[in-house]
Amino acid sequence: MAPTIPLAERMRPTRLDDLIGQEHLAGKGSILRNAIEHGKIPSIILWGPPGVGKTTIAGIIAHTLHAPFHTLSAISSGVKEVRAVIDEAREQPGAILFIDEIHRFNKGQQDALLGAVEKGIVTLIGATTENPSFEVNSALLSRAQVYVLKPLSDADLEKLLQTALEKDPEIRAAGLQLVETAALINLSGGDARKLLNLLEIVAQSDPPGGKVTDAVVMNAAQKKVALYDKSGDQHYDIISAFIKSLRGSDPNAALYWMARMIEGGEDVKFIARRMVILASEDIGNANPTALVMANATFEAVNKIGYPEANIILSQCCTYLACSPKSNAAVAAIGAAMAAVRKYGDQPVPLHIRNAPTRLMKNMGYGKDYQYSHNYENNFSQQEYLPEALAGTKFYEPGHNAREEELRRYLKQLWKDKYQY
Known part of the structure; x- marks a missing residue:
């Protein structure tokens, strides 16, 4: 007997008009919808929480464009699998490569994609729950458009439940009546896949009279978890x-x-x-x-x-x-950045400029620089800031044991210059 296809997969739409949520991407006049309707999309990264439609949108794009569609999971695929798909795509104009959890690809695996994406051998669609600025290398990121998917609202999840009750034959046959939906929505954590899987579990539990209450849902889930809505x-x-x-x-x-x-x-x-x-x-x-x-x-x-x-x-x-606290580093960089904005691009003082060429030396670069290690306590009291900012103190050590030590050390070095 063939295994039953999960409800979440049975409910996966193949048209943008059937997608629930993500109106800013799929709604009329949206940038992604326009690109799909014109039959040409760039390589894209879909960034958003679990179960909000990343894989679904990738499938809708492939279905709408009638394009060859290849799928890889970053969890189980390596460079070998990536190269195999690229080789196959060379004979398939317009091929789309969907990589789920692309943030799990290491640098070598991501680098293996670069040439194919740049040359248009494949159109890359990556899905990630992590900020691509941190998890996708800059070379690949520069070749893709990032689209941010929003968490599904409670209204979106309610609509998804009603759609399942009306359109899925197996759920419809169970004769369910949604009396309460709070537990379904909260336990799903805003994840449409979890929501539908939980609804299917409830349907299989054959609730009395087909009535779905929060108590029925919690019992079917077999554990009472602390409710935490990741989407709201x-x-x-x-x-x-x-x-x-x-x-x-x-x-x-x-x-x-x-x-x-x-x-x-x-x-x-x-x-x-x-x-x-x-x-x-x-x-x-x-x-x-x-x-x-x-x-x-x-x-x-x-x-x-x-x-x-x-x-x-x-x-x-x-x-x-249990650690002592200090926000001195935050205040210090904030003050320094404010000075940059106020005073603009101040020139580097000549005595602390590097002088790798004779011309630069003749122009005074590095002249009179005092090499700290040539002085007592490895310190020379010279000016390192631009003239317009000379003597400006940005870092004020916090009032805790460790930073009080730093304060005493700085005061000993700089005497009264910075008023530590």
């Missing part, structure tokens, strides 16, 4: 609560909010990345090891994944929460 305001509220708890040195609250995200299926790299940012933004030189710890956590959870990554996240979370 709660996503931003909880990450905000998490960051503020870390900043506020409350490891208990930070662990709770992080557990809410983990139970809700939040991307492990999203949580880890925010801790890397916080390690510099809110701890900085008060405890420089915090950034080392956070960066190591990001690398580790990327390799390990759930559920073991929970332990690594917990270790980093508690360490950051």
